[in-house]
Amino acid sequence: MKLVSAIIKPFKLDEVREALLGLGVTGMTVTEVKGFGRQKGHTEIYRGAEYAIGFLPKIKIEVAVKADVTERAVEAIAKAARTGSIGDGKVFVFDIEHALRIRTGESNDDAI
Numbered sequence: 001m002k003l004v005s006a007i008i009k010p011f012k013l014d015e016v017r018e019a020l021l022g023l024g025v026t027g028m029t030v031t032e033v034k035g036f037g038r039q040k041g042h043t044e045i046y047r048g049a050e051y052a053i054g055f056l057p058k059i060k061i062e063v064a065v066k067a068d069v070t071e072r073a074v075e076a077i078a079k080a081a082r083t084g085s086i087g088d089g090k091v092f093v094f095d096i097e098h099a100l101r102i103r104t105g106e107s108n109d110d111a112i
């Protein structure tokens, strides 16, 4: 099992959600976050220099998937979230040691 965590532009959330649902994903967690990447949140160029360092609003999507779905999930997110402009975001993949569906007691793949 892997946890796919993606930071994306907020207006891309619906497209990314639809893309993941298309893979048969049955759940996900979404958080409103703020962040910056290499451009440090610079959004404007004034007289050749960039100003206004800051955090920009982003959406973090976390989706736990069975291992064999990982690559397709990453690709689906990347395709749906991409605009080609700066700030499109990043995807991080983590190993999941254990998963539990609290209601039923199911574990691991059965809990996803």
Ligand SMILES: Nc1ncnc2c1ncn2[C@@H]1O[C@H](COP(=O)(O)OP(=O)(O)O)[C@@H](O)[C@H]1O
Binding pocket: 007, 034, 035, 036, 037, 038, 039, 040, 056, 058, 086, 087, 088, 089, 090
């Ligand atoms: N190294 C990092 N660690 C954690 N979050 C990051 C990192 N780099 C980028 N992010 C998150 O991704 C968002 C978009 O980053 P982005 O501007 O696309 O990255 P970059 O400028 O490095 O190509 C940032 O606002 C931040 O929330």
Ligand SMILES: [Mg+2]
Binding pocket: 036, 037, 038, 039, 040, 086, 087, 088
């Ligand atoms: Mg950037």
